[in-house]
Amino acid sequence: MREKAKLEDVAKLAGVSPTTVSRVLNNRGAISNKTRQKVNAAIQELNYHPNEIARSLFISKTNLIGLIFPTTAHPFYGEMVFHIEKILSEKNYKVLICNTMNQAQKENSYLNMLLANQVDGMIVGAHNIGIEFYQKANLPIVAIDRKVSETITVVSSDNYSGGRLATEEILNQGRTKIIHINSVRQEEAPSSYLRRQGYEDVMKEHGFPYKTYELELPFDTKGKKQILSDILNRHPDLEGMFVSDDLTAALALSMIRKQDKDIFVVGYDGTEAVTTCLPELTTIVQPIKAMAQLAVDLLLKEINSGFKDIQKNYILPVTVRRGEK
């Protein structure tokens, strides 16, 4: 295995100094055409690739962005990560991906790893360690759907309206016996709380009883099914369910079909993947692409402004996607 060529090798082969090669590479300063050609020829011949690591070390900038999310295996995050990476790569940034699987310990060690690797910034959509860990990082960070904070910018979609819309969608079907299934409330994640609030407010306004299940949903399908089954049994006359995650909603839907019940299910997220698989599911659509775009824009602004206080909360609107008949 031939050793990798370095800048010095190129310089020697081209008969110039390392400085000159560097100038050609970075298009800086004035270079004669003849020199440029010699250098380029040498680069070609040696199949030379500049060492970004060395470059990063010198300029104290890596163009590396860390992404911390629960798991790309979930379509919501898979699509979110896709959009973020796509937008960042167009601006010449590279993306380090971290799947925390909702484990605080992993999130913490990923955070330290990213700091050690000198990322220029981070986009965080995981919710398990205190915001103070991130504040200590002293780095441009944008959070997605996280707790409001004095120093970290948050991008989210309108979870409260989402909860309201979902509930109204069911009520519009003439159904009033409606429960809500949510993930367990996490201190740092207001989204589930807001969705719940939206649901409960609407029910209260109409004077209907409401019931929210905050579940610590297990990762495996079997466990989820068991829990859902118990809930269905407990509500034999149920007419509607607002389930704050499409995948769990899908599970509920298929159980309902099997039991030949008539329960109207509304889900949450509205990813491409789930919409393709389950076009009949009514769901609240989060603007994933727009959230990704905004998060990136804000992050790059922080990075380029020297991390000054443009911290704020941004809330993007959600929409209803009515299931196809």
Place this chain on the structure above:
Amino acid sequence: MREKAKLEDVAKLAGVSPTTVSRVLNNRGAISNKTRQKVNAAIQELNYHPNEIARSLFISKTNLIGLIFPTTAHPFYGEMVFHIEKILSEKNYKVLICNTMNQAQKENSYLNMLLANQVDGMIVGAHNIGIEFYQKANLPIVAIDRKVSETITVVSSDNYSGGRLATEEILNQGRTKIIHINSVRQEEAPSSYLRRQGYEDVMKEHGFPYKTYELELPFDTKGKKQILSDILNRHPDLEGMFVSDDLTAALALSMIRKQDKDIFVVGYDGTEAVTTCLPELTTIVQPIKAMAQLAVDLLLKEINSGFKDIQKNYILPVTVRRGEK
């Protein structure tokens, strides 16, 4: 924004030499307990994080792995990337993610980016540029579902058997008028060709006519639907379809339902997400986690053996997942 502490700052504060700090950090050599404590205290106080970039530069190893895939927005790749990252992170490797969106130009520039960033190796599941680009990289690489090559290890699942199984599954329903829908054949991607071969061989063996559509499927759902609709119209008496991608199969399924036809659809991939959304779909399940594990194992072996010739093709078995009634 306080400047980042560096090793030298820690050394000064602790009243020792940089070397000693480095030794404490890396647990190398013999250090007195007292010194270790002083150093650790200084590290704490300064909130010091070792600069991995500088370290990488010196030791000529980044512990960085590049992942090149079409898009994490597709559940198959989303899940694949999740598993790969999870396994790699346990071995202290970091992951740079690249979404090529099936564009050769992007794939090529990602490849160069990864080389410039001194990745220790790559796992590639995209199929748009010639294998020779990768060979030039002169780096440990494992390909997933790519063309067989003399110098690059390939991990795939048994696409030929998958094609056969899918077809037999439909025949077992007593259906014989079966078509196959595949993505357009790409020179470097044998998987679609092998699935097609499996389908056609089984049909031939039974003496039934066969028809394969190799489609350049557009990215948008609308376009896909149009194409599928045309195909359905062309085959009014169709009894079965083998569609070599679950998402496209899901689209076909919902159209078939709407038209109230009786066509048995078998898909391909068997991801968690699609299985959850569409438990009634029969599909060929690729062993995503096992493929990820094997790909990582082989890659790390190449990296640690100094990239010697353990190149080979590994084919993992697929299974049938029968749709729930």
Place this chain on the structure above:
DNA sequence: ATGAAAGCGCTAACAC
């Protein structure tokens, strides 16, 4: 238009 030299933050000989 080009080159010499210093240094980004770290580690590994090699001393003592």
Place this chain on the structure above:
DNA sequence: GTGTTAGCGCTTTCAT
């Protein structure tokens, strides 16, 4: 046990 020194591959003053 601990420190001194050189250097990983690059860029950038500061010369010329």
